[in-house]
Amino acid sequence: MSYVLRGLEIRVLGPLMLNCADSSATPTAPKPRSVLALLLLQANQTVPVTALIQELWGHEPPASALTTLQTYVLHLRKLFSAALAMPAPEVAKSILVTTPGGYLFRSISDDFDLAHYERLSGEGRQALAAGQNALAAERLTQAQALWRGPALTDVRAGPLLQPQVKRLEESRLTTVEQGIEARLRLGRHQEVLSDLAGMMVEHRLHENLHAQFMVALHRSGRRQEALRVFQQLRATMTEELGLEPSKRLHLLQQAILSDDPALEVAPRTDGLAQLLDQITVR
Numbered sequence: 001m002s003y004v005l006r007g008l009e010i011r012v013l014g015p016l017m018l019n020c021a022d023s024s025a026t027p028t029a030p031k032p033r034s035v036l037a038l039l040l041l042q043a044n045q046t047v048p049v050t051a052l053i054q055e056l057w058g059h060e061p062p063a064s065a066l067t068t069l070q071t072y073v074l075h076l077r078k079l080f081s082a083a084l085a086m087p088a089p090e091v092a093k094s095i096l097v098t099t100p101g102g103y104l105f106r107s108i109s110d111d112f113d114l115a116h117y118e119r120l121s122g123e124g125r126q127a128l129a130a131g132q133n134a135l136a137a138e139r140l141t142q143a144q145a146l147w148r149g150p151a152l153t154d155v156r157a158g159p160l161l162q163p164q165v166k167r168l169e170e171s172r173l174t175t176v177e178q179g180i181e182a183r184l185r186l187g188r189h190q191e192v193l194s195d196l197a198g199m200m201v202e203h204r205l206h207e208n209l210h211a212q213f214m215v216a217l218h219r220s221g222r223r224q225e226a227l228r229v230f231q232q233l234r235a236t237m238t239e240e241l242g243l244e245p246s247k248r249l250h251l252l253q254q255a256i257l258s259d260d261p262a263l264e265v266a267p268r269t270d271g272l273a274q275l276l277d278q279i280t281v282r
Contacts (some may be wrong), residue, residue, distance in 0.1 A: 039105040140179035
């Protein structure tokens, strides 16, 4: 994901890079990258100096922490200045601003992929809850497409950025699940098979993704494979966690074994249909 400022692209959820037309500038040191990422993720909000110091050095900062942080900020301003062909004092005044007790990245553009992602995923969730499945699938797919890789992939995340990374990755996973759910409701089960097959590798113990995969396989005429997905999940959970899959997954397995019509694209309003609603993400 990226932020565009006067033609300058700042990637904050992929490789952290500044580029503009024929010029480019990339902070090579890890700590300036962390400072920039934290400022961007809290754009238009003052990030206290104490918070930045904690992010960079934890609870035992060196005596030179404040001076070093000021050097990093100066370095970032120089990068902006060079890439934007803007005097450094103007950068300090209008973009990377010193405020009482901290620093602020002033947003003068709405062209921020993170904001777009949150808007699209929010619209998708609302549409899914309202039963507007086609709109939900469209918005959630658009939101997912904005990702360019793992969150903050080239940033060394400290105590403040780590929760941000976790939040973003959890949000991304939920968006993927809900997008698959919307497409399953539309009868696009074969379309989601490849997506889910890849997710199984990354999320070996995620019950909802396995449930979605089982339903998609069953609807595609691949009942044996759907049942193998359950057996593999059960074996993995038993070996690694000492746990059985949830009752919902066991009931889904039984529904597949009995070829229950409730598993079709337009399920009946019986107990099993309600079960499927519980299994899939809302």
